Amino acid sequence: MRHPDPNVADAPVRSDPDAPVEPRDGEDCDYCGNKRFVLDAQGNLKPCPKCDTAQRWKLASLASFSSRNAFSSKQTFVNFKTSFSGVEDETLVDCLESAEAFANNPYGRWLVIWGERGSGKSHLCAAVDNHLTQAGIPSLFITMPDLLASLREAIELQSNTEQESFTGRMNVFKTAPVLIIDDLGAETSSPWSDSVLFEILDYRYRNRLATMIATNVNPDDFDYRIASRMQDTELSTVIENAAPDYRRRPLSEKR
Ligand SMILES: Nc1ncnc2c1ncn2[C@@H]1O[C@H](COP(=O)(O)OP(=O)(O)OP(=O)(O)O)[C@@H](O)[C@H]1O
Ligand SMILES: [Mg+2]
Ligand SMILES: [Zn+2]
Structure with a gap:
């Protein structure tokens, strides 16, 4: 079919479902024939394990929603301190070890870290995200306020363009x-935001999808349906970060 704009190349004809797709990105791959996806034994489409191009597309598409920034990109397991003035802080050791364990094998697991302001929760979220991204595993690091803002934006777009943006973003x-x-x-909660959160967490819970949560709220104090899923001992590690506010530590302790 000829594109109405003469400056745009003809749209590809897809009459033959087995025809190789033009390599939009990456090397030619003899394993998937540049389709970038392959069928597994159950008949599900999986990113081609050989060229890994689909995996990189996924990484790039998730990055557009991420709350990652220049500051969080520098927060790692290595620069997360667990000892101050020569004294090891057990709670920080536990949090660091749980975060590292999750980052090394996130599949089928949840990790919930809760605690006071400045105890290092966001640092560990960023460290997990950075570790996974370096390992080429598509992860999405997003704050709850950013997640809700993104959904509100999708609703706005949808009412202007009739696209199914909300469902897509969900x-x-x-x-x-x-x-x-x-x-x-931390978000201002409303019946709408509560139902959105429940839909996301319940889907991830039922499908055993890797999820890390950081919060100031004691897990017992969430809506009981969310509290119960978060604390399923078969799936989830819940850990309290009881460390004092790092921001207010004397500068001498931060070096
Ligand atoms: N153990 C630590 N080692 C090194 N830096 C830390 C540690 N804990 C916190 N920080 C630093 O202190 C600052 C505050 O930490 P962070 O943002 O992780 O706290 P938080 O628990 O997420 O707080 P809030 O509840 O306010 O969001 C960050 O710059 C972080 O890198
Ligand atoms: Mg934080
Ligand atoms: Zn391939």
Whole structure:
């Protein structure tokens, strides 16, 4: 079919379903024939394990929703301190070890870290996100206020363009291979935001999708349906970060 704009190349004809797709990105791949996806034994489409191009597309598409920034990109496990003035802080060791364990094998697991302001929760979320991204695993690090803002934007777009943006964006959050939600409970909650959160977490819970949550709220104090899923001992590690506010530590302790 000829494109109405003469400056735009002809749209590709897809009459033959087995015809190789033009390599939009990456090398030619003899394993998937540049389709970038392959069928597994169950008949589900999976990113081609050989060229990994679909995996990189996924990484790039999730990045557009991320709350990652220049500051959080520098927060790592290595620069997370667990000892101050020569004294090891057990709670920080536990949090660091749980975050590292999750980052090394996130699949089928949830990690919930809760605690006071400045105790290092966001630092560990960013460290997990950075670790996974370096390992080429598509993860989405987003604060709850950013997640809700993104959904509100999608509703706005949808009413202007009749696109199904809201459902599409919900699916991003429901199905991201690894979802890291920071500042859960920091949003101004409403029946709408509660139902959105429940839909995302319940989907991820039922499908055992890797999820990390950081919050100031004691998990017992969430809506009971969310509190119960968060604390399922078969799936989830819940850990309290009881460290004092790092921001207010004397400068001498931060070096
Ligand atoms: N153990 C630590 N080692 C090094 N830096 C830390 C540590 N804990 C916190 N920080 C730093 O202190 C600042 C505040 O930490 P962070 O943002 O992770 O706190 P938080 O628990 O998310 O707080 P809030 O509840 O206010 O969001 C960040 O710059 C972070 O890098
Ligand atoms: Mg934080
Ligand atoms: Zn391939």
